[in-house]
Amino acid sequence: MVFIWLLPATFAAIGTEACAAEEAANKAGNKITDSRKSGYDFMSASTQALQNDDSQNPAMLWVKDGEALWGREAGKDKKSCASCHGAAPKSMRGVAARYPAIEKKTRRPINLQQRINLCQKDHQHAAPFAPETQEMLRIESYVGMQSRGLAITPPRDARLAAFTQKGKVQFEQRMGQLDLSCADCHDNHAGKKLGGATIPEAHPTAYPLYRLEWQSLGSVERRLRNCMSGVRAEPYPYGAPEFVELELYLAARAAGMKLETPGVRP
Amino acid sequence: MGGSWSVAALFWLAVTASSMTAYAAGSPPEPIAELAPFVVTDGIIAEPLQGRIGDAVRGRAIVANRQLGLCLLCHSAPIPEERFQGNLSGNLAGIGSRASAGQLRMRLVDARQLNPSTIMPSYYRVNKLTRVTPAQQGRTIFSAQQIEDVVAYLLTLRDDRGALASDAIRRIRSPATENK
Numbered sequence: 471m472v473f474i475w476l477l478p479a480t481f482a483a484i485g486t487e488a489c490a491a492e493e494a495a496n497k498a499g500n501k502i503t504d505s506r507k508s509g510y511d512f513m514s515a516s517t518q519a520l521q522n523d524d525s526q527n528p529a530m531l532w533v534k535d536g537e538a539l540w541g542r543e544a545g546k547d548k549k550s551c552a553s554c555h556g557a558a559p560k561s562m563r564g565v566a567a568r569y570p571a572i573e574k575k576t577r578r579p580i581n582l583q584q585r586i587n588l589c590q591k592d593h594q595h596a597a598p599f600a601p602e603t604q605e606m607l608r609i610e611s612y613v614g615m616q617s618r619g620l621a622i623t624p625p626r627d628a629r630l631a632a633f634t635q636k637g638k639v640q641f642e643q644r645m646g647q648l649d650l651s652c653a654d655c656h657d658n659h660a661g662k663k664l665g666g667a668t669i670p671e672a673h674p675t676a677y678p679l680y681r682l683e684w685q686s687l688g689s690v691e692r693r694l695r696n697c698m699s700g701v702r703a704e705p706y707p708y709g710a711p712e713f714v715e716l717e718l719y720l721a722a723r724a725a726g727m728k729l730e731t732p733g734v735r736p
Numbered sequence: 737m738g739g740s741w742s743v744a745a746l747f748w749l750a751v752t753a754s755s756m757t758a759y760a761a762g763s764p765p766e767p768i769a770e771l772a773p774f775v776v777t778d779g780i781i782a783e784p785l786q787g788r789i790g791d792a793v794r795g796r797a798i799v800a801n802r803q804l805g806l807c808l809l810c811h812s813a814p815i816p817e818e819r820f821q822g823n824l825s826g827n828l829a830g831i832g833s834r835a836s837a838g839q840l841r842m843r844l845v846d847a848r849q850l851n852p853s854t855i856m857p858s859y860y861r862v863n864k865l866t867r868v869t870p871a872q873q874g875r876t877i878f879s880a881q882q883i884e885d886v887v888a889y890l891l892t893l894r895d896d897r898g899a900l901a902s903d904a905i906r907r908i909r910s911p912a913t914e915n916k
Contacts, residue, residue: 647877665809
């Protein structure tokens, strides 16, 4: 009996998500067929299996710790994230899917880590977590996971356009001693083998994620720094405006694709 | 930057992590001031850089080393001991029958002069680059000697079975380099 009730409900939920994804994809100009592939689609079956099963996925360790941080009081008012935001599965649903977004006061785009830092500074009056620290990755992955299965949905905000465009210019700009652009690999040679690695399409579908090569969780910026070092270019510092612009462009390119956070990659 | 590069040997990113050691093993690429002059005529650099004589054995080692040569990230080559060869471009087998020394030298020095949109890096160029890491600024990917070594090796990769690669290597190894 239970199954009879559950089944249609599950299908209905999947149906709505698929529609939302399709709608967003249409907006991104991928009308009829969406041939975009997540990095997940390029992985071996065994690496995919790690991501598929939460009890196997190493990233879940960070998420679990993030859940504890969500309820931890900090700052002079002894407030936790939960004090203001309540239960994350409700309040944070869909949030990661729409970052980077414009910050009200500065009217500049910020990414999810920077948004969390603002809450720590302005609302909690606590010391912000530095980028790429374990604590930051924990809380970011916990917030990020609340959008798992949702379509990447950049905000419809005209103020973002100029920044997204800057990100696109950077994506197509050749750099480093090897003089290669992100587009050279990810737009023009995706699916090909670069030595032992398959070049993915560079969709930020699963961050923060556990990378086997790092043996750790890492943010999308860590990944971008790796790609920049790979072409012997000087990587931008964490949180640099150039990175946020690149992330905006990556999100626009991936609009409508489903978030897998927390993912696994080789 | 942090992070573990332990398994990186298999991956293209090993490039940066090991490039300094790679340079330490070979002759370091010279800073911009010492870039050897060369003349391009009809897509060919006919004269060896700085008049250097290439060593095909060293050239093979450079091509096989993915941190130093990078070739195997994009190409395959008849170097069976190296697994994980790339497929962004063709196999270098037989290239010595298809291309002359002057054409190969041009291709390595600055392939962008042949095809501005190619992804093949320019191994002997330091201008028109953006955001190069401080460690590599003003440095070419290869030294003039390394260019000549790789040219010498590529010339041994012949289709015609008559000329066995080992014979060719012996012919190209000049007494001058043997005595060094």
